[in-house]
């Protein structure tokens with residue numbers, strides 16, 4: 001299950017035509033592509049990287065954090081140094097297209113942050129279950145386009161971007177990370193399943209919580225996927 005998460009997410013991380021993940025990701029306000037990712041297995045092991053730059057496969061680095069260190073989360077330069085030490089290559093992730101778009105955005109007088117919605121955003125999150133009943137989840141993103149330098153979203157946060165409980169199931173989130181973090185979104189979905197709700201019902205309950213906890217719903221999109229075991 002864990003290998004499927006890593007290898008599956010690696011495909012999108014290398015796909016320059018997806019401008020919300022890894023290579024070709026839309027940069028932050030300073031024109032830098034900064035990445036968030038995390039992974040969790042069926043034994044409460046988890047690993048995460050946030051604010052990582054110049055590494056094509058943040059989900060694989062997150063897995064190394066999980067498997068090779070006593071920590072859960074590495075961030076920024078520390079995550080980059082760890083990746084290089086573990087054999088990952090320094091890679092320029094800013095595609096010509098994303099750079100051009102960023103230049104156009106930079107030249108605008110208003111410099112509005114684009115909405116995070118299904119028309120212009122495509123973070124990938126994944127849940128897998130294998131023959132032995134092991135469940136795993138992962139998530140990888142370049143985050144909110146033109147975000148403030150240093151912004152970290154929900155995607156590298158265990159309990160927000162993803163959560164796995166081997167006795168219950170797993171959930172992943174996408175959309176406006178700030179709204180997911182505020183309610184510990186995926187942990188909330190898993191807890192609803194623990195209380196007997198189906199994955200569908202659990203997601204609906206937590207979406208209602210998102211609606212209740214945000215005053216302005218106009219440009220807000222949040223989505224969950226969930227699987228029980």
Ligand code: ASP
Nearest residue numbers: 123143144153174175177
């Ligand atoms: N959740 C991601 C973030 O806020 C974005 C997304 O899912 O598209 O960084």
